[in-house]
Amino acid sequence: MTLPTITEDTISLAAGDELILRFRTWEDYEALLARREDKAGLRIRYNGKTQEIRIISPLPRHANQVDLLADLVKAILRHEGKDWDAFTPITLKRIKQQGIEPDYCFFIDNRASILGKERIDLETDPPPDLAIEIDLTCSTKPEDYQAIAPVELWIYRQSQLSIYQFDSQQYRESEISRWFPGYDLKSLIPQYGDRGWEIGSSVALREFESVLRSL
Structure with a gap:
């Protein structure tokens, strides 16, 4: 040991x-x-x-899961015709309050504000529109992001997706995503997250994109 x-x-x-x-x-x-x-x-x-x-x-499986979930999000964004910028790894800081490194984060509505920037400074830049955490060995709580305040936070743990939205004071759990309200993500993301581990990420992603085209 x-x-x-x-x-x-x-x-x-x-x-x-x-x-x-x-x-x-x-x-x-x-x-x-x-x-x-x-x-x-x-x-x-x-x-x-x-x-x-x-x-x-993190465990090796962690990186695999992060990569696949990010690809699923990008597939929906492409399907919706939305532009984005994404970062991993990234360190987000609120001086003397919180420092955290999400597994993946997306700037969607706020992407224009961070284009071309080498560092994200939360004193002047907006927080991410979406932050994603994959919990395999650790436990992330919404409070871990309270001072950073991404608009939406996803925590994926044991094949379950929890969605939290920041209301300017705290995070509240939600059944739907602000960014993708027309999708049952709490079913779709675990289904294809597990599928990727079983049959491979690229195959699961192709299946997911096929499902999107049929909706």
């Missing part, structure tokens, strides 16, 4: 591990981000209210 290691030069976690550091400051969080260097696979979160830093090392 490999134990998590944090030194002056190294952050090392086995795939699937999650490490929580309590009573930490924003400066501690920024230092860890700088120390991470080339280990981009590690996700680091900061919560100013709880003063906790969470370091997560």
Whole structure:
């Protein structure tokens, strides 16, 4: 068994591990981000209210699921004739309040505001229109995004999709997506997410696109 290691030069976690550091400051969080260097696979979160830093090392299946769900979203956007810009990985910060790295995020209505930008600065730029989290080994709560405030947040866990919409104060769970109100996403996304794991992502995506054309 490999134990998590944090030194002056190294952050090392086995795939699937999650490490929580309590009573930490924003400066501690920024230092860890700088120390991470080339280990981009590690996700680091900061919560100013709880003063906790969470370091997560995703499983290989995690990347597969993220890629497929993002492709499903892009398929719907193409079907709807909507433009978008998407980012992964990306670090979103609200200074001294929250720092988080969604698995994928989309700018749809706000895409023009971030075109050509190397960094998203939430002091001047809008938050993502849609943020997606895939939970295999960790647990994401809507409160983890409260200060960042993407318009809509999806959390995919154990073949279930939860949709949350920000009402300017907090997240409220919704049965439908603001961006795709004409689709039963809580059925479609798990169906083709599981299908991709069983028969392969590209095959599942083609099937999904066929279904979209038939709607």
